[in-house]
Amino acid sequence: MNVDTTYLIIKSLMVLTIFGITLLIATYLTYFERKVAAFLQDRLGPDRAGPFGILQPLADAGKMFFKEDFIPQNSAKSLFILGPGIAMFTALLTGSIIPWGPQITLFGETFDFQIADINVGILFIVGVVSIGVYGIMIGGWASNNKYSLFGAIRASSQMISYELAMGLSIIAIVMMSGSLSLKDIVAQQHGMNWNVFYQPLGFIIFLISALAECNRAPFDLAECESELIGGYHTEYSSMKLGFFLFAEYINMFISCAIISSLYFGGYNYPFMDMVTDPTVQGLIGTAVLFGKIFFFIFLFMWIRWTLPRFRYDQLMHLGWKMLIPLALANMLATGAVILFNQ
Amino acid sequence: MSNLQAYNPNHMSLETIDGEIATLNLGPTHPATHGIFQNILKVDGERILSAEPTVGYIHRAFEKLAERRNYNQITTITDRLNYCSSPINNMGWEMTVEKLAGITTNKKIDYMRVIIMELARIADHLVCNAVIGVDTGALTGFTYMFQEREYIYELFEEVCGARLTTNIGRVGGFERDFNSIFYSKLKAFLKGFPARFEEFNSLLERNRIFMDRVIGAGPIAPDRALSYGFSGPNLRAAGVDYDVRVMNPYSSYQDFQFDVPIGKDGDTYDRFLVRQEEIRQSLRIIQQALDGMPEGNHYVDVPGFYLPQKEEVYRSMEALIYHFKIVMGETPIPAGEVYHSVEGGNGELGFYLVSDGGRTPYRLHFRRPCFIYYQAYPEMAKGALISDAILTMSSMNVIAGELDA
Numbered sequence: 001m002n003v004d005t006t007y008l009i010i011k012s013l014m015v016l017t018i019f020g021i022t023l024l025i026a027t028y029l030t031y032f033e034r035k036v037a038a039f040l041q042d043r044l045g046p047d048r049a050g051p052f053g054i055l056q057p058l059a060d061a062g063k064m065f066f067k068e069d070f071i072p073q074n075s076a077k078s079l080f081i082l083g084p085g086i087a088m089f090t091a092l093l094t095g096s097i098i099p100w101g102p103q104i105t106l107f108g109e110t111f112d113f114q115i116a117d118i119n120v121g122i123l124f125i126v127g128v129v130s131i132g133v134y135g136i137m138i139g140g141w142a143s144n145n146k147y148s149l150f151g152a153i154r155a156s157s158q159m160i161s162y163e164l165a166m167g168l169s170i171i172a173i174v175m176m177s178g179s180l181s182l183k184d185i186v187a188q189q190h191g192m193n194w195n196v197f198y199q200p201l202g203f204i205i206f207l208i209s210a211l212a213e214c215n216r217a218p219f220d221l222a223e224c225e226s227e228l229i230g231g232y233h234t235e236y237s238s239m240k241l242g243f244f245l246f247a248e249y250i251n252m253f254i255s256c257a258i259i260s261s262l263y264f265g266g267y268n269y270p271f272m273d274m275v276t277d278p279t280v281q282g283l284i285g286t287a288v289l290f291g292k293i294f295f296f297i298f299l300f301m302w303i304r305w306t307l308p309r310f311r312y313d314q315l316m317h318l319g320w321k322m323l324i325p326l327a328l329a330n331m332l333a334t335g336a337v338i339l340f341n342q
Numbered sequence: 343m344s345n346l347q348a349y350n351p352n353h354m355s356l357e358t359i360d361g362e363i364a365t366l367n368l369g370p371t372h373p374a375t376h377g378i379f380q381n382i383l384k385v386d387g388e389r390i391l392s393a394e395p396t397v398g399y400i401h402r403a404f405e406k407l408a409e410r411r412n413y414n415q416i417t418t419i420t421d422r423l424n425y426c427s428s429p430i431n432n433m434g435w436e437m438t439v440e441k442l443a444g445i446t447t448n449k450k451i452d453y454m455r456v457i458i459m460e461l462a463r464i465a466d467h468l469v470c471n472a473v474i475g476v477d478t479g480a481l482t483g484f485t486y487m488f489q490e491r492e493y494i495y496e497l498f499e500e501v502c503g504a505r506l507t508t509n510i511g512r513v514g515g516f517e518r519d520f521n522s523i524f525y526s527k528l529k530a531f532l533k534g535f536p537a538r539f540e541e542f543n544s545l546l547e548r549n550r551i552f553m554d555r556v557i558g559a560g561p562i563a564p565d566r567a568l569s570y571g572f573s574g575p576n577l578r579a580a581g582v583d584y585d586v587r588v589m590n591p592y593s594s595y596q597d598f599q600f601d602v603p604i605g606k607d608g609d610t611y612d613r614f615l616v617r618q619e620e621i622r623q624s625l626r627i628i629q630q631a632l633d634g635m636p637e638g639n640h641y642v643d644v645p646g647f648y649l650p651q652k653e654e655v656y657r658s659m660e661a662l663i664y665h666f667k668i669v670m671g672e673t674p675i676p677a678g679e680v681y682h683s684v685e686g687g688n689g690e691l692g693f694y695l696v697s698d699g700g701r702t703p704y705r706l707h708f709r710r711p712c713f714i715y716y717q718a719y720p721e722m723a724k725g726a727l728i729s730d731a732i733l734t735m736s737s738m739n740v741i742a743g744e745l746d747a
Contacts, residue, residue, distance in 0.1 A: 042485065
């Protein structure tokens, strides 16, 4: 077996694993969200399907599949179908460059626990995330419903504004690490040398922007049910609706993974050098990464079930007049410190 | 009507938005309308240029129905006006009949009524303020406060056996005295509720996002509010200290110490704050009524209206006759006309009753505050964003049942 074939097989397995894990986690995030909401609201949450309701996501998926797949008569049919597809596709794409763990050597083979180590990894993420908004825009526009259109317009303008702040806060990280590759950035935060200690302001800006990018409350203007009924997915039903909702949960999962990688050291954990076996060290690292991700997911849900949402103009105000200047100042300060230390 | 005719769903093209003005149907079935009423909005982007409200989606012709019903049966109709605070409507109606029939109630009945009415006011305001939270996107406070409202419903259940459409009380008093379970539950409520209520308050009152959302949303000037005929919390939020309980006390409200909170700008935030403060004042009133509960009967002797005790019906001829007359609805009432109003959950709830001496009203008109508020909606929504307009609607607490009657 030559090296290329092995490499291909390993990578294919990796793709399938991460694809499967992402889908599984996104599925169970719906359950988790409902349980967290129930916990915060003094309710029980789903508890009928299976013990503690853990089969609820499967029941939901079954329902989604068997619902009538309705396409409005006056909609742009092909675009109407394309919308959720794009949303789902881009949501799944970003998982490919996240380093899920350090290098492990197993059966004489060295595994990078990462599908692709692109040397412009961060640019790739920002790029793919911006394509994601097309799914919402196309879906909302093609529905031929004014509420959907409002949702789509809100979503696109919101994403465009918050991507800037997000990008600017990432630039400060890139300036510090000197690399655009996520793998390098994570590797540099070895042990407890996490970026959040150097970039607290950048982290806050990134967190807020990530909430906005995921269309999560308090930035869920694109689908705010009390104003726009369902926002961009008002006209969607069946698995197309499922795709939109699913994409949102995948995005949340990936955003939390990126926050953990960029600011909280990814798979790094304190005293990791005391674990001598690199395989064990790597496996603990992966577990730690998932722990961090779930913490942030919980934080996202906590925020969603606590805060009211912004109004459209206030959202723009926050994005353009507060976050972007702050991110610029942060970038400037980072540059000054780097220059001073040289 | 011209707008309705011009509107054709098949031509709901996107080009209209691309141009300048689009027509947006907010309702009749929209999650924010909390009931069935429609607003035809003309919007330029998200900004509302004009709003045209339409009513009548759940019109049930209550005023006409009332002309065929005897006085005790009309109480059930009033349940369905503002169904968030049915007991106030019930008792308002009972007091109207008592006023026309010249029945005076004793202090015990008055105090019992005050307790029930103030509980209903708390429930009503809780729903309204919790829903303002929901419409700004904060759902959690809503679930907290619905738990409290649930508890208030349990109290109602203890008194009359019903929860939402209570049909509580009778002309001439109550069907039965408050029992000991009611008193113990009420005391537990008075003890535990304030802390939980302040927790809810802390979720919203000084929340930066919430304040940004509601301050300046849907304001109305006091003179405009007065000329529309506003009353209740919405008028007080605009800065006019008009409260029926103080201006024209009924049911011994003059015995109680309470403050009438007023706002300044008449915007959504002021309406929210006024309702929050009124909940605290209602608690004060309930506590005073509970402490000063007089001895006495829970009914007065009005044989034509108040159903006699069952033992009496089996024993005495007179009681049997009255029982029959009341059940068959054959109690005549003196001819005359009377207006009585109570401070409802939403504002001055008035009953204008004209009797020609028969067994049913000749004419009955409900002064429904929601109907009046809704007329001001176009003015308040004009120039606002869609988000503001929705908050304006929920903070005015327009209840479809009361709007359409």
